[in-house]
Amino acid sequence: MNKPVAPWTIGKINVSDALKNVEVLLRQDKSISANVRAMMELLVVVIHLLLGKLGLHSANSSIPPSKDPHRKRGSKRKAKGNKRKPGGQNGHAGSTLQWQDNPDHIETIEVDRRTIPSGQYRRVDFESRQVIDIEISKVVTEYRAEILEDAQGNQFVAEFPSGVTRPVQYGNHLKAQAVYMSLQQLVPYERTRDYFADQCGIPISAGSLFNFNKEAFDLLETFESIVTRQLIVQLLLHADETGINVNGTCLWLHCVSNDRWTLFFPHPNRGGEAMKAMGVLPHFGGTLCHDHWKPYFQFNCLHSLCNAHHLRELERAWEQDGQRWAKKMQDLLLEINEETEKADGCLSEKAAQEFRNRYRQVLTRGEVQCPPPNLEHHAGKRGLIPRTKSRNLLERLRAFETETLRFMTDKLVPFTNNQGENDIRMTKVQQKISGCFRSFEGAQIFCRVRSYLSTCRKHNLPPTVALQMLFSGRLPDFIKQLE
Numbered sequence: 001m002n003k004p005v006a007p008w009t010i011g012k013i014n015v016s017d018a019l020k021n022v023e024v025l026l027r028q029d030k031s032i033s034a035n036v037r038a039m040m041e042l043l044v045v046v047i048h049l050l051l052g053k054l055g056l057h058s059a060n061s062s063i064p065p066s067k068d069p070h071r072k073r074g075s076k077r078k079a080k081g082n083k084r085k086p087g088g089q090n091g092h093a094g095s096t097l098q099w100q101d102n103p104d105h106i107e108t109i110e111v112d113r114r115t116i117p118s119g120q121y122r123r124v125d126f127e128s129r130q131v132i133d134i135e136i137s138k139v140v141t142e143y144r145a146e147i148l149e150d151a152q153g154n155q156f157v158a159e160f161p162s163g164v165t166r167p168v169q170y171g172n173h174l175k176a177q178a179v180y181m182s183l184q185q186l187v188p189y190e191r192t193r194d195y196f197a198d199q200c201g202i203p204i205s206a207g208s209l210f211n212f213n214k215e216a217f218d219l220l221e222t223f224e225s226i227v228t229r230q231l232i233v234q235l236l237l238h239a240d241e242t243g244i245n246v247n248g249t250c251l252w253l254h255c256v257s258n259d260r261w262t263l264f265f266p267h268p269n270r271g272g273e274a275m276k277a278m279g280v281l282p283h284f285g286g287t288l289c290h291d292h293w294k295p296y297f298q299f300n301c302l303h304s305l306c307n308a309h310h311l312r313e314l315e316r317a318w319e320q321d322g323q324r325w326a327k328k329m330q331d332l333l334l335e336i337n338e339e340t341e342k343a344d345g346c347l348s349e350k351a352a353q354e355f356r357n358r359y360r361q362v363l364t365r366g367e368v369q370c371p372p373p374n375l376e377h378h379a380g381k382r383g384l385i386p387r388t389k390s391r392n393l394l395e396r397l398r399a400f401e402t403e404t405l406r407f408m409t410d411k412l413v414p415f416t417n418n419q420g421e422n423d424i425r426m427t428k429v430q431q432k433i434s435g436c437f438r439s440f441e442g443a444q445i446f447c448r449v450r451s452y453l454s455t456c457r458k459h460n461l462p463p464t465v466a467l468q469m470l471f472s473g474r475l476p477d478f479i480k481q482l483e
Helices: 015-028 034-054 075-079 172-184 191-201 204-220 219-231 272-278 294-298 307-321 324-342 349-369 389-399 418-434 442-460 463-471
Strands: 147-149 155-157 234-248 250-259 262-265 287-290 302-305
Touching: 015 034, 015 262, 034 155, 075 418, 155 389, 172 191, 172 204, 172 389, 172 442, 172 463, 191 204, 204 442, 204 463, 234 418, 234 442, 250 272, 250 418, 262 272, 262 418, 262 442, 272 294, 272 389, 287 418, 302 307, 307 324, 307 389, 324 389, 349 389, 418 442
Parallel strands: 234 287, 287 302
Antiparallel strands: 147 155, 234 250, 250 262
16 A cells, blocks of 8 residues: 555645535536636646645755755664764774864963962972964065166166065965965955955955955966866766856856865856866766766766655655655665675675666656556647656656666665765855855856865865965865876
């Protein structure tokens, strides 16, 4: 039997029962005209769709957890039987403050002899304690180029350091800090201006902050070509895309990445046109992990589907449509993943075939619980025959069995597309904070600089150091050696 679908209620009204009564009356009342009946049936369908929306949350759809109504923090931890307490666990690497052998300042505190008995004393040692603090201040360096004059009156002026071209200008460390705050920490321009004015006493205009970002963008042209070439030759890539607001217009930010390299790319198009313009996937021959967005399948490579998406869709089919097969499939996918992890990422061919057989058996049972639409009702009609979400999911899992289960026989392939989703997640944070990009150029700057900072992090290079190197005219060694 299918799971009974929970009745929808609004206030004290049982909407589910009310809709059933309406549907019964529509079938029984023969006096209703065809036009009115069609309109009423359409309204019932619309209400069913709206009720389905009410039941969506982060566990059964792509809705982020932050949008869950009345979400209970820590509920997933309990649901999975995890008895660990919140916080650091035994054996984890701590971050306790360490004693500094070469302190910047030493202050000697002498004993107030008025507070101790009178007598003769000699100093025998010190008891030391350290306070780790920061000093935020403006540092002005004045360069004075020596001028020499010979007997004939000819003058010779020493050369200023590279980049020092104006009477007064901003330094590279300040530029790096400004770009770090703007594009790494996603602080809006006005708040970044406030920080420099309040903390450092340095006035910086929003135009200057944009120019710093633009300078970083220009300096990273070589990096972008290098990361594109590196991604093409990787064995496994993750791909994802998300909508971005550019001055009130919805555009798309695409991401192709793995655990070593990241490339972001903005484009007006979500599909194949943008993916080709990005320059990676048309030349890629490894395995591409994604969430089943159809344009990805146009590329001649192996594909692996994100099972985190499958688990959420199966949860919705079980909760809202009462599909028992969906619950069975959800449990089976989790079991396969657990066994694959125990087998160090790759099951034996025998074990894999047993799981494939069970996978097909669940889908066969699903054919009974979730049958295809009746073709007789659509005879003579043009276009695709509409299917329920549960039916579409069942057919997709059958058609893409190999791509869904690739993770259990290929050690490189993960169970989910979490790498791609994690890389792209901060883009949504930027949109929440700033609302939109003011221009497409701003989106391009964001994408290239974030690609650089994300890649540097994956190579254990802190973003601040990476930006300081960039403005000093140097790329990190792991990039430079690939030029």
